[in-house]
Amino acid sequence: MPKNCNFIEKLREVGLRPTKQRVKMCEVLYNREKTFHFTINDLVKLLSEKMNQKISLATVYNTVHAFEKKGYLKEISIDSHKSYFDTNTSAHHHFFDEDTQELIDCDENDIDKINIKKNITGKKINSVEVLVRVASDNQTQK
Amino acid sequence: MPKNCNFIEKLREVGLRPTKQRVKMCEVLYNREKTFHFTINDLVKLLSEKMNQKISLATVYNTVHAFEKKGYLKEISIDSHKSYFDTNTSAHHHFFDEDTQELIDCDENDIDKINIKKNITGKKINSVEVLVRVASDNQTQK
DNA sequence: CAACAGTTTAGAATTATTATAATGTAGATT
């Protein structure tokens, strides 16, 4: 992601008003070297740290979902109790570290292209995603 | 799954007391031709239909989680709002039909074995799961 | 700068899940 790119224009392009909350969220989410994964909770903390004024929880939810719908964010669900959003919206796979609860992008070359030999009749494939759960090697239960 | 197999013994084997609720849940879940996918809500409905006495919601949650921990059930998370349990606990992949919200097992031969070329250092792979999202072919948005 | 439509907000409402604590029961012990 390029630094200091014009989020106001970017928001306008997809039909979202460049309100200060949305621009601030863009900065927090996209004004960084690498893409990253976060929970709603993570984001609320990040925003309250980086903002002078307060932001309503409802606004965080609304804006995240607006961004998701517009393709600025992608949701990655780990289990019923843990769900992440991803600023990397391209098709990619993940490792999930069960020790640290960390979600890690799979390098494009680390998994061969998945070949679906037989699809459900009359349906088109929207996405193919792999989740690799990993954990510490020395986890011998007593 | 074999019909009328002895659930009481099966439960004892893994150290769960064969109480009447647990045996009834085994019957509802495993006394059928094919494995299946269900939400907690689905299961509550199934149980209240098939049972003479009432079963507490807390017991359904407790028992599902007991079964999950013992490897009788597997959780499949679609997104933060939708999570299924699977009576097929073997490693397998899924199609998710976004039109009908139906989760469908992938046939073993329909996806080639996933080859993870590079894993996170010092971690072992616990599972590799593919989720293929599909939807109706003629979904042209106006 | 007036007008409007879309946005934010605090707080209430809803939903899903878990905790609590009293009662019930399976399986072991007499």
Place this chain on the structure above:
DNA sequence: AATCTACATTATAATAATTCTAAACTGTTG
């Protein structure tokens, strides 16, 4: 077979996550 005890079930309350509501606010247009 009666008793015992640990574990399970239950109704209900509590908690947590998310969404709704309706009033106030603000970016955009003309």
